Amino acid sequence: xxxxxxxxxxxxxxxxxxxxxxxxxxxxxxxxxxxxxxxxxxxxxxxxxxxxxxxxxxxxxxxxxxxxxxxxxxxxxxxxxxxxxxxxxxxxxxxxxxxxxxxxxxxxxxxxxxxxxxxxxxxxxxxxxxxxxxxxxxxxxxxxxxxxxxxxxxxxxxxxxxxxxxxxxxxxxxxxxxxxxxxxxxxxxxxxxxxxxxxxxxxxxxxxxxxxxxxxxxxxxxxxxxxxxxxxxxxxxxxxxxxxxxxxxxxxxxxxxxxxxxxxxxxxxxxxxxxxxxxxxxxxxxxxxxxxxxxxxxxxxxxxxxxxxxxxxxxxxxxxxxxxxxxxxxxxxxxxxxxxxxxxxxxxxxxxxxxxxxxxxxxxxxxxxxxxxxxxxxxxxxxxxxxxxxxxxxxxxxxxxxxxx
Amino acid sequence: xxxxxxxxxxxxxxxxxxxxxxxxxxxxxxxxxxxxxxxxxxxxxxxxxxxxxxxxxxxxxxxxxxxxxxxxxxxxxxxxxxxxxxxxxxxxxxxxxxxxxxxxxxxxxxxx
Numbered sequence: 118x119x120x121x122x123x124x125x126x127x128x129x130x131x132x133x134x135x136x137x138x139x140x141x142x143x144x145x146x147x148x149x150x151x152x153x154x155x156x157x158x159x160x161x162x163x164x165x166x167x168x169x170x171x172x173x174x175x176x177x178x179x180x181x182x183x184x185x186x187x188x189x190x191x192x193x194x195x196x197x198x199x200x201x202x203x204x205x206x207x208x209x210x211x212x213x214x215x216x217x218x219x220x221x222x223x224x225x226x227x228x229x230x231x232x233x234x235x236x237x238x239x240x241x242x243x244x245x246x247x248x249x250x251x252x253x254x255x256x257x258x259x260x261x262x263x264x265x266x267x268x269x270x271x272x273x274x275x276x277x278x279x280x281x282x283x284x285x286x287x288x289x290x291x292x293x294x295x296x297x298x299x300x301x302x303x304x305x306x307x308x309x310x311x312x313x314x315x316x317x318x319x320x321x322x323x324x325x326x327x328x329x330x331x332x333x334x335x336x337x338x339x340x341x342x343x344x345x346x347x348x349x350x351x352x353x354x355x356x357x358x359x360x361x362x363x364x365x366x367x368x369x370x371x372x373x374x375x376x377x378x379x380x381x382x383x384x385x386x387x388x389x390x391x392x393x394x395x396x397x398x399x400x401x402x403x404x405x406x407x408x409x410x411x412x413x414x415x416x417x418x419x420x421x422x423x424x425x426x427x428x429x430x431x432x433x434x435x436x437x438x439x440x441x442x443x444x445x446x447x448x449x450x451x452x453x454x455x456x457x458x459x460x461x462x463x464x465x466x467x468x469x470x471x472x473x474x475x476x477x478x479x480x481x482x483x484x485x486x487x488x489x490x491x492x493x494x495x496x497x498x499x500x501x502x503x504x505x506x507x508x509x510x511x512x513x514x515x516x517x518x519x520x521x522x
Numbered sequence: 523x524x525x526x527x528x529x530x531x532x533x534x535x536x537x538x539x540x541x542x543x544x545x546x547x548x549x550x551x552x553x554x555x556x557x558x559x560x561x562x563x564x565x566x567x568x569x570x571x572x573x574x575x576x577x578x579x580x581x582x583x584x585x586x587x588x589x590x591x592x593x594x595x596x597x598x599x600x601x602x603x604x605x606x607x608x609x610x611x612x613x614x615x616x617x618x619x620x621x622x623x624x625x626x627x628x629x630x631x632x633x634x
Contacts, residue, residue: 308573310566369567379569415569428569 119210125339132330133222139323146317151509153519159232167225178257186268233427234291274474278335280390280440281478288434289482300424321378332392346392353404357384360408383411386436391444394456399447445471523618528583529611530603551584561609
């Protein structure tokens with residue numbers, strides 16, 4: 118056990134926890150004022166619900182002893198055997214509890230991310246059941262595939278901090294949800310305009326800050342690799358903000374603050390799988406391209422007419438896919454001897470492996486999410502009534518309003 | 523007594539307020555309003571998508587004054603509010619029957 122590593126991962130866990138309320142503000146500012154609390158609540162309640170799921174069975178399904186490369190066993194049910202001593206199979210340098218709680222924060226923010234796809238129209242009771250089912254049947258298996266000793270990790274797919282597990286999965290789930298729930302009332306006729314951009318930008322700033330814990334912490338040690346991930350993360354966020362603003366200026370003539378915030382988040386998403394495998398200049402290129410790719414990704418929604426309210430598909434889905442591919446292009450064993458070389462370091466096979474991981478993640482998540490939501494649709498229904506939607510979720514679901522005048 | 527409802531571009535408020543005050547007008551009510559005239563709306567851009575916003579934010583100043591000040595007040599207000607571009611606003615003029623100062627019970631011009 119290593120004291121410095123333990124301190125670092127405990128602090129990183131706190132930073133990743135802070136990302137979820139940060140996301141709540143990021144999303145909350147993007148909705149209409151009548152739905153600000155309902156939207157914030159989706160993220161905030163995830164802190165409660167998913168923590169419960171994670172300690173009772175989620176952690177075990179993700180990191181318990183491997184069953185056929187697909188799922189973790191039940192050995193850690195209710196955190197049995199997860200104590201202050203290290204578990205050498207998972208992290209020999211950290212108390213097992215620290216590893217568990219760090220991973221818990223990832224499970225929480227992933228379901229919170231999905232909520233942007235169906236913002237402003239989902240029933241609260243359905244949302245709670247949905248995240249319990251989704252975390253159990255989608256997040257835990259996927260997490261096992263990549264980090265828990267499952268088939269994707271064994272195949273050699275590189276995902277440093279959760280490009281597949283967190284971002285591609287939440288993007289694909291959001292797409293399935295947006296298609297199944299259908300568009301918000303008035304979609305395409307009314308303008309749905311963000312009601313509080315300073316709130317959104319505050320949220321983006323908290324996300325950026327917390328992401329250092331997310332990516333650098335994923336080194337699981339206070340070492341050079343963590344430093345590399347920290348620097349790559351910061352570079353990609355900065356350059357992606359610039360990339361987004363450049364293409365926005367060319368396309369629409371004005372650079373926007375929402376563009377700067379969205380671009381930085383796109384860069385953070387894209388660098389997530391790569392942060393511990395690529396150097397600073399690769400991170401710069403990954404960032405710039407993330408700004409361009411995600412800007413175009415967000416425009417897709419208008420062309421295809423699905424109502425992904427807060428652009429989870431465009432930013433987390435496409436940003437995650439670009440990040441996974443970019444990892445296959447730019448990864449280098451000179452940065453991380455425990456990783457692999459990518460295409461530009463003379464190993465084209467890695468790009469193929471990354472492509473397989475993208476297809477598997479998106480397909481599995483999309484189909485599983487579709488089934489879960491279809492089941493909920495047939496049993497308790499997905500959407501609030503038209504009247505409740507018109508009134509706004511704050512008043513109709515939570516009996517409060519965000520602003521008093 | 524006459525009432526002016528002066529609808530202006532928000533950034534013109536300070537200038538008009540100062541000039542009307544120096545003319546001897548002793549009170550006014552200012553409202554933040556939204557509306558449209560011939561200017562119609564403006565466009566806003568969020569994540570690459572353009573939205574047409576029909577209702578534009580404006581400021582409405584309500585002033586009640588004695589008739590002798592009307593001509594000058596109209597001229598001062600319209601001069602100050604003018605930029606020459608569509609969207610400068612409008613002034614509506616109407617007659618007021620009476621006014622009452624609540625504290626003292628004075629009425630008519632004395633109440634202004």
